[in-house]
Amino acid sequence: MIGQSATKQEIENIKKAYSCNGKGSCLSTSLYIQNKLENIFKNVKFKYAKVYKVGNANCIYMYSTCSNGQRRLLYDIGIGYKGTSGNSSKAVKTSYQPSLTALSEINPSAVVISHWDTDHFIGYVYASEKIYDCLWVSPDLKRAGVNARRLAVYLYKSGKLLMVDSSEDDFIKVGDELELYKSNKKVKGTTPINCEGISIKIYNTKKGTSSLFMGDVPYSSLTTKANFEINSPYKTMVVPHHGAKMDYSMLSNIKKGKRAIICADGKNKYHPNAEHIDRLGEHYDKVVLTEKAKRAYIKIKF
Numbered sequence: 001m002i003g004q005s006a007t008k009q010e011i012e013n014i015k016k017a018y019s020c021n022g023k024g025s026c027l028s029t030s031l032y033i034q035n036k037l038e039n040i041f042k043n044v045k046f047k048y049a050k051v052y053k054v055g056n057a058n059c060i061y062m063y064s065t066c067s068n069g070q071r072r073l074l075y076d077i078g079i080g081y082k083g084t085s086g087n088s089s090k091a092v093k094t095s096y097q098p099s100l101t102a103l104s105e106i107n108p109s110a111v112v113i114s115h116w117d118t119d120h121f122i123g124y125v126y127a128s129e130k131i132y133d134c135l136w137v138s139p140d141l142k143r144a145g146v147n148a149r150r151l152a153v154y155l156y157k158s159g160k161l162l163m164v165d166s167s168e169d170d171f172i173k174v175g176d177e178l179e180l181y182k183s184n185k186k187v188k189g190t191t192p193i194n195c196e197g198i199s200i201k202i203y204n205t206k207k208g209t210s211s212l213f214m215g216d217v218p219y220s221s222l223t224t225k226a227n228f229e230i231n232s233p234y235k236t237m238v239v240p241h242h243g244a245k246m247d248y249s250m251l252s253n254i255k256k257g258k259r260a261i262i263c264a265d266g267k268n269k270y271h272p273n274a275e276h277i278d279r280l281g282e283h284y285d286k287v288v289l290t291e292k293a294k295r296a297y298i299k300i301k302f
Helices: 008-017 030-041 089-105 122-126 146-157 249-253 274-281
Strands: 045-052 059-066 069-077 110-112 135-139 161-164 170-174 178-182 198-204 209-213 234-238 257-262 284-289 297-301
Touching (some): 030 069, 030 110, 030 161, 030 170, 030 178, 045 089, 045 198, 059 089, 069 122, 089 122, 135 198, 146 161, 257 297, 274 284
Parallel strands (some): 110 135, 234 257, 257 284
Antiparallel strands (some): 045 059, 045 297, 059 069, 170 178, 178 198, 198 209
């Protein structure tokens, strides 16, 4: 980790050392990523997801069966350092040991990183070496910090990381039930790295229901492209940006859903925001925080 004593010049030198900054040959086309993911997930029917209790961070493990065995998709692998007592590695282990144990045992078929904020990827330090053997998909490193670049460049040079251009509006459909959407729509009051993140939709073809996983992508960044608009009938939604304050106007058209899940510890007034919770309550039967889970995770059945 980079300590506070590092100067701006030292940090800049480290960034240059991990120099695949998401330009030119470092990027992959949507079609190429789609083909790679279809090799893994084309015939998959997702059954469940586990939304882990990791504080103000995201870590979601989706899994299912298909004709040639189980497939597992990890969407973000974050741990929330902020908000834990002492804000240290020791405090994280004390607060979220069951989740960290689960991280050490997971064996994903692929990993999708919504964006390169620490609370969406730093949990890799608790994972087993198997995490480096599968395909990773992420936005580029244009806005990534030092720790993100270290991980990303290692994966990229190992041939495991495919990056999409953060300036593009991309849609990737994999089989009948998995869709990835990367917005480029900027929203006032929201950082560009959040707006340019990757969202995931799981569609249950048998039941005709959808579940939406938004990372930190604000509602207003979603567009009508590929039916990713917010007024689709989402049975379950993992709420953006840990329930932070944002523009909720697009929620007004959403059909009644079963459950909205907020990846947050509820220990500060910003994550989640009270107004955000109230607005979600108008459209979902239940609004739950991961911190309130009795186990290490909240389970979703698709």
